[in-house]
Amino acid sequence: MRRARHKSDFLVIGSGIAGLTFAIKASGLGSVIIATKKKNSDSNTNYAQGGIASVLSPEDSFEKHIEDTIAAGAGLGRREAVEMVVRSGPERIRELAAWGANFSGRALPGGGRAFDLGREGGHSTNRIVHAQDLTGQEVERALLSKVSGIKNIRVLEDHTSVDLLTEHQLPGRRRGGRTHCYGAYILDNASGTVGTFTAKMTLLATGGAGQVYLHTTNPEIATGDGIAMAYRAGALIADMEFIQFHPTALYSPASPGPSFLISEAVRGEGGVLLNTKGERFMEKVHSLKELAPRDIVARAMDYELKRHGATHAYLDISFKGETFLRDRFPRIFQRCMEEGIDISREPIPVVPAAHYLCGGVKSGLDGDTSIKNLYVSGESACTGVHGANRLASNSLLEGIVFSQRAYLAAGEQIKNFNKRDRIPDFPEWSKKGTFDLEEWVLIQHDIEEVKRLMWDYVGIVRSDKRLRKAHRRMLILAEDIHDYYKKSTISPRIVELRNLATVAKLIIKSAITRTDSIGLHYNSDHPLPGARKVNVVLRSGRAPVLAKPDGN
Ligand SMILES: Cc1cc2nc3c(=O)[nH]c(=O)nc-3n(C[C@H](O)[C@H](O)[C@H](O)COP(=O)(O)OP(=O)(O)OC[C@H]3O[C@@H](n4cnc5c(N)ncnc54)[C@H](O)[C@@H]3O)c2cc1C
Numbered sequence: 001m002r003r004a005r006h007k008s009d010f011l012v013i014g015s016g017i018a019g020l021t022f023a024i025k026a027s028g029l030g031s032v033i034i035a036t037k038k039k040n041s042d043s044n045t046n047y048a049q050g051g052i053a054s055v056l057s058p059e060d061s062f063e064k065h066i067e068d069t070i071a072a073g074a075g076l077g078r079r080e081a082v083e084m085v086v087r088s089g090p091e092r093i094r095e096l097a098a099w100g101a102n103f104s105g106r107a108l109p110g111g112g113r114a115f116d117l118g119r120e121g122g123h124s125t126n127r128i129v130h131a132q133d134l135t136g137q138e139v140e141r142a143l144l145s146k147v148s149g150i151k152n153i154r155v156l157e158d159h160t161s162v163d164l165l166t167e168h169q170l171p172g173r174r175r176g177g178r179t180h181c182y183g184a185y186i187l188d189n190a191s192g193t194v195g196t197f198t199a200k201m202t203l204l205a206t207g208g209a210g211q212v213y214l215h216t217t218n219p220e221i222a223t224g225d226g227i228a229m230a231y232r233a234g235a236l237i238a239d240m241e242f243i244q245f246h247p248t249a250l251y252s253p254a255s256p257g258p259s260f261l262i263s264e265a266v267r268g269e270g271g272v273l274l275n276t277k278g279e280r281f282m283e284k285v286h287s288l289k290e291l292a293p294r295d296i297v298a299r300a301m302d303y304e305l306k307r308h309g310a311t312h313a314y315l316d317i318s319f320k321g322e323t324f325l326r327d328r329f330p331r332i333f334q335r336c337m338e339e340g341i342d343i344s345r346e347p348i349p350v351v352p353a354a355h356y357l358c359g360g361v362k363s364g365l366d367g368d369t370s371i372k373n374l375y376v377s378g379e380s381a382c383t384g385v386h387g388a389n390r391l392a393s394n395s396l397l398e399g400i401v402f403s404q405r406a407y408l409a410a411g412e413q414i415k416n417f418n419k420r421d422r423i424p425d426f427p428e429w430s431k432k433g434t435f436d437l438e439e440w441v442l443i444q445h446d447i448e449e450v451k452r453l454m455w456d457y458v459g460i461v462r463s464d465k466r467l468r469k470a471h472r473r474m475l476i477l478a479e480d481i482h483d484y485y486k487k488s489t490i491s492p493r494i495v496e497l498r499n500l501a502t503v504a505k506l507i508i509k510s511a512i513t514r515t516d517s518i519g520l521h522y523n524s525d526h527p528l529p530g531a532r533k534v535n536v537v538l539r540s541g542r543a544p545v546l547a548k549p550d551g552n
Contacts, residue, residue: 004188004195004428008033008154009414011183011199013161013226016043017136017396018378019205020143022403024099026201026410027152033197034153035186037160037492041140042221044207044379045396048136049263049331050120051128052096052400053393054089057117060125062086069394072122072293073387074519075533076239076549081365081384085394085401092400093129100142103131119268120392121291128393133263133329139396158189160492161206161225164233165198165426166371179234181374182423189492194429200417201373201410204230204361205403208379209503210258211496213354214455217249217261223496224503226380230361231502231540236370238382238537238547239359240503241510242520244390245460246355247273247297250348251312252339259353260335262315264392266348267291269328271317273301274347276310295389295520298352302460305351314347352460356395358386358520359510362537367406370539373417375409377402384549388519433488443484446477447497450504453477458508464525467512474505510536513544 009030012019023032036042055065065086070077097103097113105115118128131138147153165182167173183198206226210218231237248266249259267273267290273282285300286292292300301313317325322344326333329343336343360382367375367383378399385398457470478501485498516530517523534546 004193006033006195006197008197008199009201010410011035011197011202012205013184013203014043014205014207014378015040015144015155016045016205016207016378016399017139017143018399018403019203020147021400022203022205022377022406023153024143024146024150025404025407027150029410030152030200030414032153033199034147034155035159035161035184035197036155036157037189037225038158038221040144040155040157042219043140044218044222045136046140047217047219047261048139048396049133049261050265050393051118051130051135052093052396053120053123053127053391054093054129054397055086055127056090056093056115056129057126060127064124065089065127068122068124069385069391070387072389072391074389074529075387076519076535077387078384078549080550084365084405085385085398088401088404089397092397092404096139096142096400099146101131101139102142103129103138118265119291120264121267121288121297122293122391128265128268130265133265133331136396160187160189160495161185161229162187162194162490162495164202164229164374165196166233168233169426170424171427178372180372180421181233182426184229185429187490187492187495192490194490196426196428198423198426200414200421201375203367203406204374204376204380205378206380208357209500210354210357212451212454212500212504212507213243213459214451215249215259215351215353217246217259217353217355219258223500224357224380225496225499226376227360227506228499228502230369230371230374230376231506231538233371234540235374236362236537236539237360237506238362238535239510240357240506240538241514241536242358242386242388243354243507244294244356244358244520245298245352247294247301247352248315248350249353250336250339251351253311255339259351261355262332262348262350263329264294266315266317266329266332269317269320271315273297274314274316275304276308276313293389294392295522298460299522301352312349312351315350316347318344318346320344356390358382358388358390363402365405366409367402368409373413375406377406387549388521431490433486433490435489436487439484439488443481443497446480447500450474450477450500454504454507458511460522462511462521462523464523467508467523470508471512474501474508477501478505506538509538509544513546
């Protein structure tokens with residue numbers, strides 16, 4: 001039988017903003033394979049509405065954007081990373097526009113474009129570049145169109161990465177020394193074959209993990225695969241306790257699947273939050289009212305819901321009128337109409353939902369990880385930009401800047417690789433198994449349980465008791481899932497279930513290790529921030545470590 005072996009200079013796992021921008025550039029240095037587990041546009045990127053934060057107005061400054069980012073991150077961010085991302089922003093935005101992303105704005109008489117800049121929570125001024133409320137879709141479209149014209153890039157849709165190729169996969173490997181990554185085992189979803197994909201540099205761009213929660217704005221692909229793969233391979237993982245819950249997802253009990261997001265830009269345009277009694281509650285909570293940082297708004301919502309025993313609150317933007325709302329928020333207008341809600345006449349029912357993961361695979365300023373030849377960018381990375389909380393619209397920005405940094409490192413990376421390294425002869429994927437319907441049903445049930453457990457015990461407000469209970473339950477569930485993984489035939493869903501269980505454990509472990517409340521992590525038994533600012537860093541088989549934010 002022919003062995004399914006594939007070779008490229010660069011292996012990119014994921015086709016969102018982080019993977020595609022890196023691939024476009026790296027294709028000038030060597031051959032690129034992009035493996036993506038569904039269709040090429042299935043990504044969180046495609047769902048982003050609000051936009052990309054960047055300093056493009058004469059009234060704005062790098063210093064203001066840097067300070068807003070550090071303040072939102074509750075001082076737990078890495079200043080060097082924040083400065084680098086903010087200062088590189090305008091160039092990267094102009095590059096996206098030059099590649100065909102059609103951002104809202106107007107053409108200037110002497111050439112160039114004046115972007116229409118929106119405002120979002122936590123930003124001290126208008127700086128959100130957007131394409132109406134379809135920013136991510138427009139960026140993804142432009143990037144995929146650019147990729148399709150590049151011969152050096154092969155895009156493999158319906159290819160699910162299962163595990164990284166490191167020394168751990170080699171029989172009789174030596175212990176000790178730094179781990180190296182040489183690519184990944186990747187499942188062709190259609191044929192069920194797992195191929196060996198070797199590369200001189202691998203970029204993890206697999207996005208976030210919102211699917212670990214019952215209610216999430218993230219699409220189905222967001223199962224934390226890259227983080228789980230990197231953790232199994234021994235990479236450092238950091239800040240997993242910091243999950244951003246978006247305060248305003250559409251409350252739509254009849255619609256299954258991801259919760260539809262009502263962008264923060266709606267509050268930026270003056271939208272007000274009301275409880276079920278019709279009272280505005282953010283005025284009592286924060287001086288920025290509805291535009292307070294998201295964690296504060298989400299906790300205030302959580303409190304209001306619990307106080308009134310309500311399933312949802314309301315967001316009212318009706319006073320802006322139909323013409324404005326149809327033009328500024330076409331997607332939101334249309335989606336709410338489909339649910340029978342005319343947002344120009346009535347308030348929108350909203351609930352909080354898991355939205356963004358600040359933590360991930362710990363990286364340096366070039367997207368480099370603790371594993372040699374393995375880089376990371378986008379939501380699966382923990383670059384230190386977000387600290388304890390992400391400032392709205394900073395994530396797309398972080399993705400494009402870190403992919404550019406990884407590209408700048410890529411030239412040296414492959415030059416050095418050619419001089420020093422040799423790709424070992426990895427064994428073929430050998431896991432065998434059978435499909436057992438009975439077991440499968442039980443496992444599906446387990447995953448529902450993981451999602452509910454994470455929502456109820458490791459959600460917006462946490463407590464020691466709930467975290468301990470979550471930990472105990474999760475160990476049992478993870479063991480069941482692991483056993484099933486070992487026995488069953490490989491499939492995309494079982495790969496995801498295994499990864500969701502790992503990511504859930506990482507979130508719980510990090511939340512237990514942190515014994516204060518800061519940014520997105522709120523534990524009612526330790527409601528105040530600790531005297532020392534520290535990040536929780538995890539590594540497989542080791543006890544959690546507390547590290548200083550700037551000590552990378
Ligand atoms: C509803 C919504 C609105 C948002 N709005 C904004 C906004 O306005 N501004 C902003 O800055 N951010 C926003 N965000 C966050 C932002 O969209 C994401 O952080 C960002 O798009 C992440 O990009 P990425 O390239 O890292 O990952 P993604 O875009 O999620 O791409 C991940 C890719 O990896 C693939 N993949 C995953 N696992 C595997 C595997 N095992 N094998 C192969 N492929 C795999 C996926 O299929 C996908 O192609 C929003 C997010 C959501 C969900």
